[in-house]
Amino acid sequence: MRLVVVGGSDAGISAALRARELDPAVDVTVVVADAFPNYSICGIPYYVSGDVAHASRLAHRTHDELVATGMRLRLDTTATRIDVPGHRLHVREAGGAQEALDYDALVVGTGAVPVRPPIAGLERLGPEDGVHVLHTMADTFALDRSLERLAPRTALVVGAGYVGLEMAEALTARGIDVTQVEMLPEVLPTVDPELGTLVHAELDRRGVHVLTGTTVTAVAPTPDGPARLRVEGNAGGEPTAWDVDIVLVVVGVRPDTDLLVAAGAATGPRGAVAVERDMSTGLDSVWAAGDCATTLHRQLGVTYLPLGTTAHKQGRVAGENAIGGSARFAGSLGTQVVKVFGLVAARTGLRDHEAAGAGFDPLTSQSSPDDHKAYYPGASPIAIRVTGDRGSGRLLGAQLVGALGTETAKRVDIVATALFHEMSVTGISELDLSYTPPLGSPWDAVQRAAQDWERTVAS
């Protein structure tokens, strides 16, 4: 049994590990486009910030640890074509040498590529000009070199989603004065603006210049200007401009599907490769997983929602099935969390408009219960928005913003676990959750938020 895996990130390595774990007789080869297998791309901002001293620390597992599991790694090797009927993967090494790898099963985890928004000049500029995107380790090293070489005093970050916020914090930690531009009316648009505004205020407190409802329209080098780059934009119809030393564009990703689409794979939402719950692609003996593939959302059905946690799960399912198993991806709830300076923002399930779009009759309530008993020092409110269906009382989702140290990340996971089981909002109060005054309340914050939803819907 020869399993070939394309992609050395979360999905690919998870598939390879699972196959080796279940059947040590399987011959596993992982084709990795760069020299950084199993690197945690979610950790890149913490390398840029200086929290992670050396990039090699970002590896979930070292090269040696991966090889010790019995998998073979083909680094700096690009998969160029899948010969589906022939069960062969064509690859090209960095030096140009080409080869075809026979397989019995193929798992493709090519991931995603950064979206490049329509900014005039962006297509001509790159790291040497101080203009960066950030997705791969190569992008990371290029940014690192710019930070060394240019010693920028100022930076402009385009986008205020998860990575944009983490990078604003990272660059601030490096002593750089950061301007952050977001097209939408509030930062962190994956949560409701009522909570995004709390994150916005934290950015303000930490000295990040946040501009929402603002687009970037052009970027150009300014050899004689006050800074290396002039960035032009539009704020509510008014033209505006910024002079900065570097620009970082982090406005999301799109699935990297070229290899699979060329092989005849069908696509789904956002152009991602359509996969079944067993991660099969419809192509004979070809599975796909992670950011290149569609995701089954437990509440929305098939969607595109690239997340590292999902890539790990899908990869594990694909690896099991590629060697003859019958695993099924249980589905995502879009559970996410981000640390922004001293705040933690998290969500799981659906927001109001998403729930309405899925046919529910949603109501969202907001409350701010303390993380622990007020009498014990350090109690801090967690802003919690609970979304439920008015008619059935079914829990649909929750969003939380709390200070670091309030266990906000694992509190969203309590809700995620409840959502997994399709609980009612009322049911949350029946959960037997832990309590000690320094860390909680007799009714946990998520239960108090659920009770607030019940009162809101009754009023």
Added chain:
Amino acid sequence: MRLVVVGGSDAGISAALRARELDPAVDVTVVVADAFPNYSICGIPYYVSGDVAHASRLAHRTHDELVATGMRLRLDTTATRIDVPGHRLHVREAGGAQEALDYDALVVGTGAVPVRPPIAGLERLGPEDGVHVLHTMADTFALDRSLERLAPRTALVVGAGYVGLEMAEALTARGIDVTQVEMLPEVLPTVDPELGTLVHAELDRRGVHVLTGTTVTAVAPTPDGPARLRVEGNAGGEPTAWDVDIVLVVVGVRPDTDLLVAAGAATGPRGAVAVERDMSTGLDSVWAAGDCATTLHRQLGVTYLPLGTTAHKQGRVAGENAIGGSARFAGSLGTQVVKVFGLVAARTGLRDHEAAGAGFDPLTSQSSPDDHKAYYPGASPIAIRVTGDRGSGRLLGAQLVGALGTETAKRVDIVATALFHEMSVTGISELDLSYTPPLGSPWDAVQRAAQDWERTVAS
């Protein structure tokens, strides 16, 4: 509709609040034995330690807040007899005046009383001698007075359960040299000794002198001794003794059932008042809730397991049903957490021997996944023991010990929520939990622990 509630602690006040919330026309009177309604007895150690500046801060709600909900409070009033056929509660005020309160429904939440172990001399000694138990606010003030009056340099704490450990920390925080004596082989006997030993080591690090496998046999004043009290004990068959300034006995509680038993109520495990899932007692129009009553454990059936969280839930159910509702207590999983200096220890569900006693074929595995990605500063292992049924793969319980700041308390709640839904151990890995490198891993620590259990059972 006249609702009378006996007991001003968690269960009683929860019942009164719920009744008032559901029907503002209900006349609610709460009979409170002391002057401290709705005080958080779980907070007492933090008052003793000095973390809580004034005892009044321990109130979940102030007297005024309670009255504002429309309930009537009868403080310093003892319920002496229930006239079940006459629907009357006889009470006695502190001054001796007696009265009978007519009711349509009665909820009894008399709580528990501290167990007094068979220690020679204990029956003759009290606060004036520096010998204390700790359960009520009166006990707390008595201890407080002893700490002021005696300025003890040394203390002996009998018992190393939740409250014993919290009090060892509290007295240490007050600058007192603490010796802690536990009869069983390891501290915190509600978790497996493999985790208790971690708590033991933390106590050692913080200067508490911990003696396990040791019983206290006698206590006596020593007016001419090196300290105020001489305590005698037995360590593995060898007599031993300690000279200390104060003694604190915290070895658990037993249900306070005199009122209900005298009225004819049946009792169950540990002598607690037997209640149905609707908290009815079998006596006409009489409900009971909290530490005086039995608890439905979702895995063990009817048991006795006094916990503040359960008292709140049972009280809420009793309050709803007393005024005509049809609520059912969903059951406990014995979820508990305690902070011991810089550690957090938590459990939910069953341990090996408990599961075996309940007819399962349990296996427990132990692993120590980091709380978050190792490359982000401050990562710290959480010792996690997962118990599951070998045959069915069903999740049965988990125990966790981690450092403060590792979100250990809310991680046990993820498991508690999974247990509530009778998940398999394998199912834990399907949960869509949140991830960001500073706060988690792509597979959360509880998922990695579950995967470790799967490997253990397969090996």
